[in-house]
Structure formats: structure tokens, C-alpha cells
Amino acid sequence: MTTTTAPSPVLEANGVTMRFGGLTAVRSVDLTVNSGEIVGLIGPNGAGKTTFFNCLTGLYVPTEGTVSYKGTVLPPKPHLVTSAGIARTFQNIRLFANMTVLENVLVGRHTRTKEGLWSALLRGPGFRKAEAASHERAMELLEFIGLAHKADHLSRNLPYGEQRKLEIARALASEPGLLLLDEPTAGMNPQETRATEELVFAIRDQGIAVLVIEHDMRFIFNLCDRVACLVQGEKLVEGTSEVVQGDERVVAAYLGTPFEGAPGADELAEVEAAEASGAQSTTSTEGKAQ
Known part of the structure; x- marks a missing residue:
């Protein structure tokens, strides 16, 4: 059954x-x-x-x-x-124009990162591990939406349709x-x-x-x-x-x-x-x- x-x-x-x-x-x-x-x-x-x-x-x-x-x-x-x-996108695209595609997705990871201010300033082992995990997850999301090959491009240089996809990937980064x-x-x-x-x-x-x-x-x-x-x-x-x-x-x-x-x-x-x-x-x- x-x-x-x-x-x-x-x-x-x-x-x-x-x-x-x-x-x-x-x-x-x-x-x-x-x-x-x-x-x-x-x-x-x-x-x-x-x-x-x-x-x-x-x-x-x-x-x-x-x-x-x-x-x-x-x-x-x-x-x-x-x-x-709960994550959302907006009717008017709200990407960080002067940041790369990868950096935009990493911004969406901040709610799931547990490292505090001192850990970030001192860049200890915990921070480096969290940073590596965020980078890996961000690349997985870019692969998912088909933009992994443009990870280092500035978001403002993407075609309109790809900017929409990137905004979705950034929303998904918050899990x-x-x-x-x-x-x-x-x-x-x-x-x-x-x-x-x-x-x-x-x-x-x-x-x-x-x-x-x-x-x-x-x-x-x-x-x-x-x-x-x-x-x-x-x-x-x-x-x-x-x-x-x-x-x-x-x-x-x-x-x-x-x-x-x-x-x-x-x-x-x-x-x-x-x-x-x-x-x-x-x-x-x-x-x-x-």
C-alpha cells in the first residue's frame, strides 16, 4: 500500500x-x-x-x-x-547594478549566514568555511538558472531576461x-x-x-x-x-x-x-x- x-x-x-x-x-x-x-x-x-x-x-x-x-x-x-x-522578486528589477552576477546572489545568502561581526572582521576559520559554503551554493543556483558562465559579469550588462532570472536566483539564495x-x-x-x-x-x-x-x-x-x-x-x-x-x-x-x-x-x-x-x-x- x-x-x-x-x-x-x-x-x-x-x-x-x-x-x-x-x-x-x-x-x-x-x-x-x-x-x-x-x-x-x-x-x-x-x-x-x-x-x-x-x-x-x-x-x-x-x-x-x-x-x-x-x-x-x-x-x-x-x-x-x-x-x-518567504522570498520575493519585484515588478521593477532591483539588482545591484555595479556588482557581479555572483555577488548579487551572495547578497541573498546573508539571512542564512550565522557568522557575526567579529568573525567577519577577523576572518577566522568559521567565517572562511561559511564564505566557501555560500560561494558554492551561489554557483549551484547560477547553474540552475543557466548563468554560471556569467558569474563574473556585472549584472547591469546582462540582457533583460537574464536580469529577471538573476533576481529569482538571488531570492532563492535565502532558501x-x-x-x-x-x-x-x-x-x-x-x-x-x-x-x-x-x-x-x-x-x-x-x-x-x-x-x-x-x-x-x-x-x-x-x-x-x-x-x-x-x-x-x-x-x-x-x-x-x-x-x-x-x-x-x-x-x-x-x-x-x-x-x-x-x-x-x-x-x-x-x-x-x-x-x-x-x-x-x-x-x-x-x-x-x-
Whole structure:
């Protein structure tokens, strides 16, 4: 006899709400990602997808609701979320342009390096061993994404599609149990998109659950086990690709056709402005921290 293990929840978002002043960008969203799953998050511009991602990864503190990873509620601090086991990429590539491909991946290893300040300054045996292990793991990841031969190249000199791959490798360097991808195929040609699809499948096959935002419907429906659609910050529908594609409300939302309870253009514009304002304040905070 063979026994099968039921998938266990990796991510559980319960009642996540995010308000910017009097504007609600995300409203009471529930979402679960199980082990071994690829889940997609879709929705028209201004739907609150990136705001929801930012709530999951600690960049925003949700106004209401909780986010749990493997049963433990996450603290609203990005570095603690990464340490717990969640990694992400961004819609706008955030590589260190003047660092090599290898150095960018090594940056992602810092949450898994246990050596302290004095060990690094004195460069003792423990530090050298950890450094060698990080280098070996970084090269394994570059081999995995097909960029080992460019380890010494500056990241700014990589073609766009390879920069996207490098950002994924840097996220994987933190050894996550869940990877969040924010529009990973944005700006890619069909060949690059197909390569990204194969890469995400390979990541899932390594035991890492994936949650992905994407505007390319062909990509998302080919890739995902389940898809959730947000409209004006609310989850409109969730299910298999077939269920979501066949939902008239989803079609209406993307075509701009009004349906009962649909947000108006002014409301959508307010949500987009709030998300942009939140992104700018996050970037400003990051700059000060650096």
C-alpha cells in the first residue's frame, strides 16, 4: 500500500485589509498557498495585487488581518519575513547594478549566514568555511538558472531576461519555502516567457511553493494550479484556470465592462495612486536605511 500526504498550508492570509488614509486598497482578502502549489494572482490595474504582496512580505503592516507562514503569524518586518522562509522578486528589477552576477546572489545568502561581526572582521576559520559554503551554493543556483558562465559579469550588462532570472536566483539564495514573483515575465519576448515558465516549474519541483502576480493570461493559466482574481482590492473569484477563465465577472473586469458592484473609474484611479504613493514611500525608506 502507498499513502499520500495531503498538502499542508505554507501561506495563510486571513482577512488582510490595507487602508491608505480613507482609501481601502485591499479589503478582507483570504488566500492560502499549499506546499507543492503554484498559485496565481490576477486582476486589472489598480486591483491591489502589489499592495497585497507588500502586506505578505512585511513591506506594509496590514490595517487588519494576519499573514501566517507554516502556522506562525509573521512579524511585519521584511528581513524577519525573509528569515522565516518567504522570498520575493519585484515588478521593477532591483539588482545591484555595479556588482557581479555572483555577488548579487551572495547578497541573498546573508539571512542564512550565522557568522557575526567579529568573525567577519577577523576572518577566522568559521567565517572562511561559511564564505566557501555560500560561494558554492551561489554557483549551484547560477547553474540552475543557466548563468554560471556569467558569474563574473556585472549584472547591469546582462540582457533583460537574464536580469529577471538573476533576481529569482538571488531570492532563492535565502532558501525559501515560498517564493513570491511580481510580474516575472513583464517586458519579455515569447521565448523568454517560455523559459521563465519552465524555471518556475523547476522551482516547484524542488519543493518550493510559488505565488505569482502576472498580466500575461496565457502564462498564468498554463502555469498555475489555482488562480485568484482581485478587483478593487477584493477577491472576486478563486479556482482552477478553467473556473476563473469562465467567470463572466473576470471577463467583464478585464474588458472594462461594468457589472453589479463594479468600481468606477475614479475609484480605480484612487487605488492606483495610493499604491504608487506607498511604493514611493517604501523606496524612500529603503534609501535612508542604506
